[in-house]
Amino acid sequence: MRIYKADWVYPVSSSPIKNGIVITSDQGCILDVLHDEQVEYAAALENAEKVDGVICPGFVNTHCHIELSYLHKHLQKHTGLTGFISELQKNRTSFSAEIIEFEIQKALQEMQQNGIVAVSDICNGNSTLSAKTKSSLYTHSFIDLFGFDPLKATTIFENGLELYTQFKQAGLPTSITPHAPYSTSFKLMQLIVEHCKLNNQALSIHNQESEDENELYLSKKGKFAELLRHFGYDLSHWSFSATRSLPGYFEFIRSENPTLLVHNTYSSASDIQYVAAKNVFFCCCPNANLYIENTLPDLTVLINEKVQLTLGTDSLASNHQLCIWEEIKTIHRQFPALSLHTVLNWATLNGARFMRIDEKFGSLEKGKTPGIVALPGGANFTGSAIKLV
Ligand SMILES: [Zn+2]
Numbered sequence: 001m002r003i004y005k006a007d008w009v010y011p012v013s014s015s016p017i018k019n020g021i022v023i024t025s026d027q028g029c030i031l032d033v034l035h036d037e038q039v040e041y042a043a044a045l046e047n048a049e050k051v052d053g054v055i056c057p058g059f060v061n062t063h064c065h066i067e068l069s070y071l072h073k074h075l076q077k078h079t080g081l082t083g084f085i086s087e088l089q090k091n092r093t094s095f096s097a098e099i100i101e102f103e104i105q106k107a108l109q110e111m112q113q114n115g116i117v118a119v120s121d122i123c124n125g126n127s128t129l130s131a132k133t134k135s136s137l138y139t140h141s142f143i144d145l146f147g148f149d150p151l152k153a154t155t156i157f158e159n160g161l162e163l164y165t166q167f168k169q170a171g172l173p174t175s176i177t178p179h180a181p182y183s184t185s186f187k188l189m190q191l192i193v194e195h196c197k198l199n200n201q202a203l204s205i206h207n208q209e210s211e212d213e214n215e216l217y218l219s220k221k222g223k224f225a226e227l228l229r230h231f232g233y234d235l236s237h238w239s240f241s242a243t244r245s246l247p248g249y250f251e252f253i254r255s256e257n258p259t260l261l262v263h264n265t266y267s268s269a270s271d272i273q274y275v276a277a278k279n280v281f282f283c284c285c286p287n288a289n290l291y292i293e294n295t296l297p298d299l300t301v302l303i304n305e306k307v308q309l310t311l312g313t314d315s316l317a318s319n320h321q322l323c324i325w326e327e328i329k330t331i332h333r334q335f336p337a338l339s340l341h342t343v344l345n346w347a348t349l350n351g352a353r354f355m356r357i358d359e360k361f362g363s364l365e366k367g368k369t370p371g372i373v374a375l376p377g378g379a380n381f382t383g384s385a386i387k388l389v
Contacts, residue, residue: 001025004388005048006055008378009033012349013363016341021048022055028369028389051388054378056344057364058117058371059324059385060351062283063204063262063312065122066131066139068092069107070100071317078294081210082223088317097127104128107322108135111313114323115373115385118352118361120204120260120312122177126166133170140355141167142204146179148233150187157191175201181249182213182224185237193253200257202354204283207261208245210293214266217248246271250278258354262312265289265297272305281308281354284346286330288314299335310351311343325375325385332381340379 002024009020011033021039023032039045068088075087108131111119118138121128132139143164147156160176167174178184178192196203208214215222219242220235228235246267261267261275262283272282282302289296302309311331313322320326324347331343348370352362361370377383 001031002389003045003048004051004055004372005036005045006051006053006374008054009364010054010056010341010344011364012057012341012344013365020055021045022364022372024372024389028371030364030366030368030370032366033364049388051374051376053374053376053383054340055364055388056373056375057348057362057368058373058387058389059115059347060310060349060355060357060361061111061116061119061313061322061324062260062281062310062351062354063122063285063314064111064119064322065124065315065317066104066107066119067100067121067123067125067127068315068317069103070095071315072103075317077291079292080223081292082212082227084292084318085227100127101131103316104131105135107316108132108137111322112137113387114321114325115371115387116322116324117371118355118357120351120355122179122204123163123167126163129167129170129172132172138173138357138361140173140175140202142175142177142202143167144177144179145188145192146183147188148183148185148228148231150185150237153185153187153191156188157195160192161195175199175203177203178205178253180206180209180213181245182216182228186249186252189249189253196257202258202260202356203253204260204262207264208266208271209263209289211266214244217245218242244268244271247274250275258356260310260354263289263297264302265293265295267297267301269301269305272302272307276305276307281310281350283310283312284327284331285312285314285319286327286334287320288312288318290330291318291320296330296334299331299338303338308350308353309346310354311347323385325373329381340381 009017145160212222216224349362352358372389374386
């Protein structure tokens with residue numbers, strides 16, 4: 001048994017406890033969470049490990065591309081999304097398999113050291129498979145498919161199924177997902193969504209990461225339209241009535257499975273209202289948004305619409321570190337009125353609910369093994385996150 005005593009304990013599923021106590025089994029299972037005056041045995045407190053600041057559950061990172069870890073510090077900042085994609089294409093071929101594997105293992109370790117216990121990870125290949133099977137970090141691999149030519153949709157989907165089967169056979173939680181509204185034909189989206197419905201699986205879609213994506217849907221103009229035409233794609237098969245991206249494609253996919261919309265940097269109140277009643281979660285990756293577009297989503301709009309928010313780090317190609325606490329600190333700098341309790345909810349329990357792992361992760365509640373994190377700089381939003389369990 002282990003006993004932790006902190007200035008504040010944030011169970012997340014209930015209100016913060018001043019002078020709180022967390023009692024766990026040796027394996028990290030929560031046995032009790034209480035106020036220090038509620039501890040019946042004074043002797044128990046003598047054995048308590050004193051933690052400065054705040055104790056909270058392990059973080060759930062709902063958006064990462066672990067396979068891109070080798071690109072850390074290689075891509076230019078503030079290039080905008082289309083510039084970032086070009087940078088990615090230019091840089092991704094010149095690294096050996098050994099370096100890629102080494103950087104993947106390092107990234108998994110870095111996340112755990114920073115208190116992350118579970119991650120939703122986007123995969124375009126199988127380079128992370130081996131490291132994930134050896135890691136104690138909980139991972140859900142989203143096999144990410146894209147391709148704008150509807151004639152190639154079946155082939156792309158079948159290739160994706162092969163990759164999906166590899167992850168499944170390795171015992172890793174996996175599903176197939178469309179990459180983004182600007183990169184996936186409706187035919188391909190349809191195949192993916194049918195597969196997810198059949199298997200009762202979650203989706204994770206990059207959503208409204210740039211204004212060009214809205215432009216593409218509204219008028220078939222803007223940088224994405226130019227880029228697609230440059231690659232020889234025909235936009236004539238887009239025959240729906242002119243609308244912004246999110247209502248445009250969501251009407252089409254009609255997902256009832258948990259669906260994560262990632263980034264939402266250019267989502268309006270009416271876009272959000274369109275999907276608000278559905279089983280949708282909104283993931284913010286603030287440090288990656290600053291890295292790529294040098295802007296942040298309007299969190300006040302998302303909060304006013306009462307959506308379920310989660311946090312993600314995105315990849316080391318567009319972030320300095322894989323650390324949810326650093327994402328929280330960035331949010332605090334931009335939106336200082338938000339309480340630690342609110343943002344921790346996004347960083348833990350909401351993410352666990354999206355991933356449907358909240359029976360084990362996401363809050364300090366009896367019977368869960370959510371991981372335990374110390375935040376010495378807690379409500380001041382300073383310092384580092386320290387993994388205790
Ligand atoms: Zn991403």
